[in-house]
Amino acid sequence: MTTTPGRRSPVRALAPLLCAATLWAAPVPATAQPPAARPAQVEVTTQRAAARAPGDLITYTLTARNKGPSVARNVTATDRLPDGITFVDSSDGCTAAGQTVTCGPEPQLAAGQSRSWRFHARLSPSYEGDGTDLGNSASGTSDATDPDPGNNRPDPVLPPGPFTPVSDLATVKTPLGSGPTVPGQEFEYEIRTSNKGPSDARNVTVTDALPDGLAFVSSADPCAASGRTVTCGPLARMIPGGDVVWTFKVKLDAAYSGDGENLRNTATSTSASKDPEPADNTSQPVLPPGGVTEPQADVWTTKRTANDTVIAPGQTFEYVVTATNDGPSRAVDTLVTDRLPSRLAFVSSPPSDGCRATDGTVTCGPQAVLEPGASRTWRFTVRLDSDYTGDGSDIRNTATATARTKDPKPENNTSSPAGLPGSRVNKPTADLGVRKEAVGTTPPVPGQTFDYRIRVSNYGPSADAFNVKLTDNLPEGLSYVSSSPSGCTAAGRLVSCRRTAPLKVGETVEYLLTVKIDPAYKGTGSDLKNTAEVTADNIDPASENDKGTATVPGGHVAEPSADLAVVKRAVQTSAVAPGETFDYALTVTNNGPSQADQVSVTDSLPTALSFVSGDATCVSGRTVTCGPLAHLAPGASVTWVIKVKLDPEYTGNGSDIRNTATVDSLTADPRPANNTSAAAGPPAGTVKEPTADLEVGKTTP
Structure with a gap:
């Protein structure tokens, strides 16, 4: 308790006055003072109380004591409350005008008497200070002159601290709707958080850990989920007596098969303020609305x-x-x-x-x-x-x-x-289909033949096919050879096969077309792909299968191949004598299958023979070369003739005058063994005795 001087009235003399103020405490009894032959004095005392929280009530007791010597009349006490503290009520008749509390007047106080007034004030629920700004003091006045007005207003009294906010939160969780709830349905939970005070609750949040079987869906309020935990808030501030309602939607698992008892769950409210009764922060566990019924x-x-x-x-x-x-x-x-x-x-x-x-x-x-x-x-x-x-x-x-x-x-x-x-239904139809394939897997060589197998089927579903005609327009590089069964014809490259009998539903006819690759063909076969097409007099409901396309066996054409053979022979049949001339014929034949390109023949003459002349493309020398011939078709032959002379000094019988000729071309030869001819000798295989036609002339000097 502290004591401070009172205050003198500026209008009239006042009797001595004693004024005491007590914060958060019961009244302090007056202390008797003996009369004195001196001016009256005022004494103010205070008594501290236990710390309070924002929003709590504060009990102030103001005590006025007359220290004499005169009687003090119309004694009043006033208290200017600081911001943050507001007057509430008084059982002693104190009243407030704004922040100023007035108690009294007490009609009179004899010397040594005292008068106490008590009133309640409230510390603001939102107060956030440390109490240093809450100091205040009371003052007293009367009609008497106060000889010591200094003790009429004590020093400001600070409330005890600290001022920790205390907020008693309570939570109620309610399922919305009448139910019962069917697995897979959505419903809402309402969570109401109220603040029973005394302080403002700061940063209020609610958490709700949903059980297995429930999943968060959405909320129009600031509620969100992390996993199965739903968090609503925070609400920055909730005043005492206030509440907030959060609503969020959940969904019962569509596969849920229980009775709902394991779905009971609670919600818990928390804030940054201390809670004196945390037991009611968590709601009672609740079921989905109306419980859970069987899946639908x-x-x-x-x-x-x-x-x-x-x-x-x-x-x-x-x-x-x-x-x-x-x-x-x-x-x-x-x-x-x-x-x-x-x-x-x-x-x-x-x-x-x-x-x-x-x-x-x-x-x-x-x-x-x-x-x-x-x-x-x-x-x-x-x-x-x-x-x-x-x-x-x-x-x-x-x-x-x-x-x-x-x-x-x-x-x-x-x-x-x-x-x-x-x-609706179409008229009966015959769906004709063509499947075409090359027979075999070995790539053909230019000049060779191969077969196409073409199957024509009537897939129906409801009519025989009449006047069935198969056509195949062969590309350049292929030519028609024959067909099986017979009856197919070719006009140029267009092959046509006509069937006179109807092709019944489910029936298939097969054609083998034999074709030949042009012996002079030089491509890979990609341009030889060709298409067969079938037509008939009927309605065909699926024309996309009326055509069949195939390429050559193996998917490509092999390199050209030409089997060349050469024959060398003496043209004359009668023997010649040394010094005479005779002809050799060099004949090259292409046994196919492909065209041979750049065909030439070489003939290395024996020493007893010398080149005299030959066809235009033959070149003289000990080794005679004839050609090249640009192209030699399969089955075709070419002959070069060269004239040679037997050495006049030759003395043999001709058996040692035998040699061969060799053919060559740029086209691969599958049988190189016959590229060199058999050895050929002089005409008749022998040489006549030397002959000399001598002529004698005689002259005179």
Whole structure:
């Protein structure tokens, strides 16, 4: 407790006055003073109390004591409260005008008497200081003259600290909606956080750890999720008595199969302020609205044709059936069944779809799990009877989807009826198809022949094909040789094969076309690819398979190859004598298969023979070269003749005058062994005795 002087009235003399102020404490009893023959004095005392939190009530006690010697009349005490502290109430009649609290007046105080007033004030809930700005003092006045006014106003009194905010938060979590909740459904939680004070709660947040089976969806409030933990806030400040409501949406797992008891969960509020009762920060655990009921999946079906291409009797087409799960739960073991009309027959289904048929009923599935919002599509192919004569209006039926999961809307499980593609039927048709391939895998050589195998089929579905004609326009480099069966003809490079008998549905006829590569062909074969095409008098519903294309066997043409052979012989048949001339004929033949290019012959003459003359392309010398001939076709021959002279001094019988000629070209030769001729000698294989026609002349000097 501290004491400070009072205050003198500036208007009239006041009796001695004693004034005491106590913060956060009960009144302090007055201390009796003996009368004195001196001016009155005022005494102010204070008593400190325990620390308070922002928002708490402060009890102030103001005590005025008359230290005499005169009676003090109309005694009042005033207290100017600092900012941050506001007057609340008083049981002693104190009142406030703004921040100024006035207590009294007390009609009179005899010397030695005292009067205490008590009032409540509140420290601002939002106060954030350390208390140094909260100091204040009280003052007292009366009608008497105060001889010592200095003790009427004590020194400012600071409230005790520290001033740590204390906020008692409470949390209530409520599921919104009546329920019961179906697996896969979404619903909302409302979380209400209230501040029971006394201080402002700062940075208020709520966390909600969702159990397995619940997932955060969205929130219009500042709520977000990290994993399964939802956090709402922070709210910067919440006043005492205030509250905040956060709402967020969650989804019950579509695969959930429990009774909901394991979904009970709580929400917890926290703030930066100290909480004196943390037990109510966490809400009571709650279930989804109305609890959890069994899974439900609204499965519905559509059926349609894969396209609108009109078909003919005997043709196939594809149905597409789709089961869609509108939820809210996952559908388990979804099946689609389709009872086909009598004029439709199941043909097949892709392995990935696995539809099958029993007694005209097609079954697709089961799809083990169909999640909410998901669809499963199956395809299967059916055939329209080849003898069907209607317009298609009588061929309409539905597909139905079922699942082991309860369906809340079974009325949409069956699709609308679906009919034939394009909702009509074409006239009976014959789909002709051509498959063409080269026979063999060995690349052919220019000049060789090879076969094309061409199969023409009538795939129907509903009519025989009449006046079937196969044509094959051969490219340059290929020429027609023959066909099997016979009957194909060629006009230039266009080969035509005509069938007089109808080609029945499902029947195939095969042609073998023998063709020849031009012996002079120099390409790789890529330009020899050619196409066969079939036509008939019928409607063909699928013209894209009316043509078949193939290249040469092995996919390319081998390098040209020409088997050249050379023969050397003496042209004359009668023997010659030394010094006489005779001719050799050098004949080159191309045994094919390709054209030979740049063909030449060389002949190295024996020493007893010398070159005299030859054809224009033959070059003289000991080694005679004839050619080159630019091209020699397969089966063709060329002969060069050279004239030689037997040495006049030759004395032999001719057996040693034998030699060969050799042919060469730029084209590869598959049999080089016959490129050199057999050795040839002089005419008749022998040499006559030397002869000399002597002439004698005589002259005179």
